[in-house]
Amino acid sequence: MEEWDAYNRNGEKLEGTLIRGKSIPEGMYHIVCEVFVEHKDGTYLCTKRAKTKEKFPEYYETTAGGSALKGEDKYSCIKRELMEETGIVCNDFTQVKRTIVDKESFIMYSFVCTVDCDKNSVKLQPGETEDYKWLTKEEFVELINSDRIIKDQKERFYNYFLGKNIIG
Numbered sequence: 001m002e003e004w005d006a007y008n009r010n011g012e013k014l015e016g017t018l019i020r021g022k023s024i025p026e027g028m029y030h031i032v033c034e035v036f037v038e039h040k041d042g043t044y045l046c047t048k049r050a051k052t053k054e055k056f057p058e059y060y061e062t063t064a065g066g067s068a069l070k071g072e073d074k075y076s077c078i079k080r081e082l083m084e085e086t087g088i089v090c091n092d093f094t095q096v097k098r099t100i101v102d103k104e105s106f107i108m109y110s111f112v113c114t115v116d117c118d119k120n121s122v123k124l125q126p127g128e129t130e131d132y133k134w135l136t137k138e139e140f141v142e143l144i145n146s147d148r149i150i151k152d153q154k155e156r157f158y159n160y161f162l163g164k165n166i167i168g
Contacts, residue, residue, distance in 0.1 A: 003070040004030035009100060011107055017070060024105040032101075033078040034065030034153070035093060035111040036160070037086070039119060044140045045086070047124070048131040058130075060149045062140075067106070074109045082113070086132070087123030090115055096160045110156050 002020035006028045007013055018030050037045035044062065051057045064085040068077035075093060082088050090113045097110040122132050135143060144154045144161070 002067070004067055005070050005072075007031060007107060009107075011098075020067070029100070029105050029107050031068035031072075031074055031077060031109065032065065032106045033068060033074050033081060033109045033111065034063035034156075035078050035082055035090075035113055036063050036096075037082070037088065037090075038112065038114045039134060040114055040116045043119070043134040043136055045088075045122070046133050046135050046140070046143060047085070047129040050127055050130045052127060056150050060143060062144065062149065062153050063110075078109070078111050085125045085128055087121060088115055088117050097156050099156055108156065110160075112160065 004018040004020070005013055006016040006018050006024075007030065008027065009029065011031075014028060016028070018024055018028065024030070039045070045064075046060050046062055047064065049056055049059050049061060064082045065078065066081045066085075068074060069080075072080070074095075078093055079089075079091065082090060093111040093113050095109055095111050097108075099108040099110070101108055119134050124130065124132060133139075143149055
């Protein structure tokens with residue numbers, strides 16, 4: 001049973017515990033985090049979702065992430081999720097977006113990080129991902145403009161990509 005802390009729309013912690021799979025009372029939210037990973041050599045990490053995933057099986061995604069567990073803040077959540085899904089350890093994250101998803105009662109915090117890891121050392125989490133690639137700028141632009149990627153991720157990071165002159 002996965003438990004989450006409850007938050008209001010402003011991201012302020014509330015009394016109470018939310019449980020994955022149970023309905024969330026109106027006005028309460030849980031935290032979800034995602035991180036876009038850049039390598040210091042200018043390539044971008046992309047993973048392929050497992051074919052067993054309920055949502056978007058075998059789609060590519062540009063981020064690692066998931067829900068903050070009870071007692072975690074957004075930074076400890078994203079650090080844990082990145083490590084679990086890729087084996088990459090990073091302690092320096094920059095928040096680039098905050099999105100409220102009323103339909104699913106969560107607040108999405110989107111981060112970026114730059115890493116200097118061995119690119120062959122990525123360890124995929126069974127049941128979550130089944131492949132990964134480090135993409136050049138050109139390959140990355142081609143992917144995010146395709147129908148092989150989760151559209152919501154592209155939309156959340158669009159302004160960041162534009163600011164970095166990755167897409168135009």
